Amino acid sequence: MLNPNLDSILEGNARYSLVIATAKRAREISDEALEKGEIITEKPVSLALEEFIQGSREIEVKK
Numbered sequence: 001m002l003n004p005n006l007d008s009i010l011e012g013n014a015r016y017s018l019v020i021a022t023a024k025r026a027r028e029i030s031d032e033a034l035e036k037g038e039i040i041t042e043k044p045v046s047l048a049l050e051e052f053i054q055g056s057r058e059i060e061v062k063k
Contacts, residue, residue: 014061017059017061018052018059021052021057021059021060022045022048022049022052023045023048025048025051025052025057026043026044026045026047026048027044028048029044029047029048030044
């Protein structure tokens with residue numbers, strides 16, 4: 001199970017924003033794999049969260 005330090009990811013953003021952004025990205029990953037006919041061996045949520053941890057994706061907070 002993935003247990004990252006959330007303080008390094010959030011940087012002022014609310015946890016709710018992280019949850020919503022991760023869920024949306026996980027859905028995109030799942031949909032992209034389905035369209036391409038690929039089989040995902042890792043859970044889409046884990047892949048999405050890893051993208052935020054690595055910094056390849058950022059959380060957009062709309063005001």
